[in-house]
Amino acid sequence: MSYFFSTPVDIDIVLEDGDDRQMVDMKTEKNRREKAPLYKDGESVKGAVTIRPKDGKRLEHTGIKVQFIGTIEMFFDRGNHYEFLSLGQELAAPGDLQHPQTFEFNFKNVEKQYESYSGINVRLRYFVRVTVSRRMADVIREKDIWVYSYRIPPEMNSSIKMDVGIEDCLHIEFEYSKSKYHLKDVIVGRIYFLLVRLKIKHMELSIIRRETTGAAPNQYNESETLVRFEIMDGSPSRGETIPIRLFLGGFDLTPTFREVNKKYSTRYYLSLVLIDEGKHLSITMSTNVKRQVLTSSRCTKVLQAIRNRAVSPSTRNCCQCGPANTDRGSSSARESADSSGMRM
Numbered sequence: 001m002s003y004f005f006s007t008p009v010d011i012d013i014v015l016e017d018g019d020d021r022q023m024v025d026m027k028t029e030k031n032r033r034e035k036a037p038l039y040k041d042g043e044s045v046k047g048a049v050t051i052r053p054k055d056g057k058r059l060e061h062t063g064i065k066v067q068f069i070g071t072i073e074m075f076f077d078r079g080n081h082y083e084f085l086s087l088g089q090e091l092a093a094p095g096d097l098q099h100p101q102t103f104e105f106n107f108k109n110v111e112k113q114y115e116s117y118s119g120i121n122v123r124l125r126y127f128v129r130v131t132v133s134r135r136m137a138d139v140i141r142e143k144d145i146w147v148y149s150y151r152i153p154p155e156m157n158s159s160i161k162m163d164v165g166i167e168d169c170l171h172i173e174f175e176y177s178k179s180k181y182h183l184k185d186v187i188v189g190r191i192y193f194l195l196v197r198l199k200i201k202h203m204e205l206s207i208i209r210r211e212t213t214g215a216a217p218n219q220y221n222e223s224e225t226l227v228r229f230e231i232m233d234g235s236p237s238r239g240e241t242i243p244i245r246l247f248l249g250g251f252d253l254t255p256t257f258r259e260v261n262k263k264y265s266t267r268y269y270l271s272l273v274l275i276d277e278g279k280h281l282s283i284t285m286s287t288n289v290k291r292q293v294l295t296s297s298r299c300t301k302v303l304q305a306i307r308n309r310a311v312s313p314s315t316r317n318c319c320q321c322g323p324a325n326t327d328r329g330s331s332s333a334r335e336s337a338d339s340s341g342m343r344m
Contacts, residue, residue: 006054007054007139008054008057009054009059009097009139010052011049011051011052011130012049012050012052013047013048013128013141013142013143014048014049015037015045015046015047015128015143016047016048018037018047021037021038022037023036023038024036024146026116026118026146027118028144034144036146037146038147038148039112039126039145039148040149041111041112041113041147041149042109042111042112043109043112044107044108044109044110045068045107045128045145046104046107047104047105048102049103049130050100050101050102051100051101051102051130051132052100053099053100056098057098058098059097059098060095060135061092061097061132062133062134063094063133064090064103064130064133065088065091065130065131065133066089066091066105066129066131067086067087067089067128067129067131068087068107068110068126068127068128069085069087069127069128070084070112070114070124070125070126071083071084071085071124071127072084072122072123072124072260072263072264073122073123073124074213074214074263075121075123076213076220082263084113084114085113087107091103091105091130105128112149114147115147115149115254115257116147116148117254117264119211119222119266120211120222120224121211121220121264122211122263124260127142127143127145128142128143128145129141149255157178158178158179159175159177159179160175160178160179161173162174163194165194165195166198168197169198170197170198170274171193171194171195172191172192172193173191173192173194174189175189175190175192176188176189176244176270181248183248183249183253184248184249185249186247187244187246187270188245189243190241190242191231191232191242192239192240193236193238193240193242194238194239195238196235196237196238198235198274198276199235200235200274200276201235201275202234203231203232203272203273203274204229205229205244205271205272205273206225206228206270206273207225207226207251207269208223208224208225208226208268208269209226209253209254209266209267209268210223210267210268210269211224211264211265213264226251226252226253227251231244254266
């Protein structure tokens with residue numbers, strides 16, 4: 001039975017400089033992990049395809065082509081893949097193959113406007129696809145790459161300062177040093193207790209990623225807590241200050257994505273939770289952390305790539321991010337956060 005379902009050829013896709021590039025651990029279907037070479041916007045994607053007929057048999061085909069494709073896959077709508085990028089090259093005209101043959105391909109200076117992403121309900125992927133067309137079933141092989149996008153940091157990055165609480169029970173003020181963060185940044189802030197009439201047991205700080213897919217009315221929201229840690233144990237006194245210092249480099253974060261191809265968004269929140277002695281949630285405060293998609297190491301790589309490979313300057317100005325805002329707090333605090341920098 002396996003004879004009828006086996007493919008008559010082996011197809012190998014080898015990317016040029018693939019072994020010399022940084023490899024990214026990506027999640028594929030069924031939660032499997034694979035390594036993919038890292039590319040940037042404006043870089044060429046080139047390599048070679050080797051096709052080997054099995055058992056020395058002659059293979060008749062109606063054409064061989066290679067494509068470079070960018071697609072968005074919704075896991076709840078598996079029948080539809082949304083292609084936002086499709087480039088193709090013909091490798092061979094209709095004919096036959098009896099011996100292994102290698103074909104080279106080169107997609108020059110490809111604009112990769114979005115960053116690769118693998119989330120809960122959606123995946124954005126770039127891949128090379130080789131198709132051997134036949135009168136019966138086509139033979140298809142794919143090889144994924146991973147794409148990072150970069151952006152120059154904003155000139156303005158104002159702090160976030162708000163006071164919230166429960167009337168006559170709790171009044172606290174919290175402040176973060178800035179409203180945008182890069183992927184290796186440090187969140188520095190403080191929490192100041194102005195009024196404490198609750199028997200607080202402890203306080204936690206969490207980073208939450210919220211993924212929104214689809215469009216109304218068929219819109220799905222999924223949240224996952226990436227990290228949760230305790231920053232205070234025991235009941236605080238009035239006038240007490242709790243410092244915050246959170247290093248982001250140790251967590252599996254992505255950039256903040258906003259309406260990518262009008263298909264999905266990804267936002268990050270800092271959630272501050274106070275729990276009283278009865279183990280009841282007293283109050284949760286979330287502030288939307290829009291992180292700048294630039295780290296010093298990435299910036300160095302991009303500038304070096306521009307010098308050495310003449311990469312398009314658009315490499316430095318891609319992905320999507322946005323100014324911070326807050327779910328709760330005064331309107332003045334929200335206006336201050338929203339005016340802190342241009343939208344990404």
